[in-house]
Amino acid sequence: MRSHLKLAMPLAVAALALGACGTTGGSSSTPAAGGSGGASSAAACDLKIGMFGALTGPNANLGIYIQNGVNLALDDYNAKHPDCKVALANYDSQGDPTQAPALAKNAIDDKKVVGIVGPAFSGESKAADPLFNEAGLVTITPSATNPALADNGWKTFFRALGNDxxxxxxxxxxxxxxxxxxxxxxxxxxxxxxxxxxxxxxxxxxxxxxxxxxxxxxxxxxxxxxxxxxxxxxxxxxxxxxxxxxxxxxxxxxxxxxxxxxxxxxxxxxxxxxxxxxxxxxxxxxxxPCVPADVAPEFQAAYKKKFNEDPNTYSGEGYDSATILLNGIGAGKTRETMVDWVKSYDEKGVTKQLKFDDKGESADVKVFAYKVESGKIVSAGEIK
Known part of the structure; x- marks a missing residue:
């Protein structure tokens, strides 16, 4: 869970994540992020995506699970774009909404940051997202589930899972x-x-x-x-x-x-x-509203190889959220054009079909039950 990144990601997951981005958003002329003819434009080089959530403090585990998924997606993208790599900027909120506005301003002021995975928690989302919306910096939360977040008219808000x-x-x-x-x-x-x-x-x-x-x-x-x-x-x-x-x-x-x-x-x-x-x-x-690890076997294997454990809560959603942003960078999108890219995104991810409605909510929603058995959290199936 707290492991640092050491291993390369299998090509199977790389193909899964980046293979179809050339048709995302309905434009057949957009170059594929990972294809032989799809090298990113010069404007898309030297950019960053942000990870906004608790990385220290009492709720750090949930943020670290997400961060692991984000870093896995970055490995994939950077392996395909060795001359035009994307970096990760971490914004450690400790899950504290009072810290969120200042961290949001830091992300906004860094003009190399073209999108945010997060904020991870609902309270910090409520505090930070108005600033992101005003700045036009897109956010895709893999874990904040309060329904009211989608009711504020924020143009930059997207949620990669079902809400409460x-x-x-x-x-x-x-x-x-x-x-x-x-x-x-x-x-x-x-x-x-x-x-x-x-x-x-x-x-x-x-x-x-x-x-x-x-x-x-x-x-x-x-x-x-x-x-x-x-x-x-x-x-x-x-x-x-x-x-x-x-x-x-x-x-x-x-x-x-x-x-x-x-x-x-x-x-x-x-x-x-x-x-x-x-x-x-x-x-x-x-x-x-997070899928069991075995729903995406290739992702599960890649994650386990890197971190020596199965994907945990919202690791897959973190991977998918980052992949949407990275595919946008690969297609030459900038901070100013990333919102429209995400709005029209419609591709299969490791957790679900990645598509959003007009409020930024996930168009593909499932809720699962899990049970603690013999000291482990095991899947008890989807709640229909």
């Missing part, structure tokens, strides 16, 4: 139909992401919800919440939030004797949850 308006109902459906829960309890962490998602789950579960609670990020003592859950008779708990709070929460619930099913979402699909919750994590259900 899809994930929330899917989580509620799983709780009702698969778990057969009759007494669900819903908790959120008051964040832009966690509360937004939990509120959708609350709405979809309706009158079946036997209790609600709100905790705070960085909280460690969940005694009051545990009391509310156990006294309610809840047979399932949904938590909208991140792994640093989910791990001690489930440990304290189990220590109090609660036997129900803990259901969480993509913000908890992180190795740190397993490490910090230990045996208490067993049986946890995780929903995520």
């Amino acid at each position: 308006s899809t994930q929330g109902p899917a989580a509620a459906k799983y709780i009702k139909d698969t778990l057969k829960s009759s007494k669900p309890f819903v908790i959120d962490d008051a964040s832009e992401y966690g509360k937004g998602l939990a509120d959708i789950v609350r709405q979809d579960l309706g009158s079946a919800v036997v209790g609600n609670d709100t905790i705070q990020q960085k909280q460690t003592d969940f005694g009051a919440t545990v009391t509310k859950v156990t006294s309610s008779g809840a047979d399932a708990v949904f938590f909208g939030g991140y792994s640093p709070e989910a791990a001690p929460m489930i440990k304290q619930l189990r220590d109090a004797g609660w036997k129900g099913t803990f259901v969480v979402a993509d913000g908890v699909k992180d190795q740190s949850y397993l490490d910090n919750a230990g045996d208490a994590a067993e049986g946890t259900i995780i929903t995520c």
Whole structure:
């Protein structure tokens, strides 16, 4: 997960990522980024893409998973363009929305940056994206899922996955139909992401919800919440939030004797949850609009060869987001023309068909369930 880049990427994935970009956007005259006649124009050389998200701090794992995918896409592109390489500019937000505006300004001021993968979290997206929109710097988030982000009229906003308006109902459906829960309890962490998602789950579960609670990020003592859950008779708990709070929460619930099913979402699909919750994590259900690693075997093999582990949460989405931008650079796009390139993009990626609607939302959306079994997060299939 925290590995540094050492190995070259297999040609199979290189062909997958760059082979068809000459027809992207409907222009047959656009040169293919990786083809023999598709050398980038001089204007497209010496450029950068940005990675905006938590690379340090309590939520760093999710950012690192994305960054690994981005770096894999860069390896692919640069191997095909050795005389015109693209560099990566990292903007480490630590997942803190208060740091986002200054980092966005840094990216905007670097005129070599022609596109951003991220911001990775919904709160920092809300803070940074107005600045990116004003500057005309395109962003493709591989992981920020708050639905309202697409409702601001930002011309530069694109999302390479489904939002919580899809994930929330899917989580509620799983709780009702698969778990057969009759007494669900819903908790959120008051964040832009966690509360937004939990509120959708609350709405979809309706009158079946036997209790609600709100905790705070960085909280460690969940005694009051545990009391509310156990006294309610809840047979399932949904938590909208991140792994640093989910791990001690489930440990304290189990220590109090609660036997129900803990259901969480993509913000908890992180190795740190397993490490910090230990045996208490067993049986946890995780929903995520992210595809299982084995959906794209060639990408899985390339990633595992480089990082000695399978792709993790949003690694594939990070790869796809970066590939869209890199294909644009290969076709001679600049910061000023990249928005239209992304808007009209329609190619198969490693996670899905990469295409966006008029609000920048992914046109191909799926939500999967995962389960913690024997100390590992394993796929439990798509939630239809």
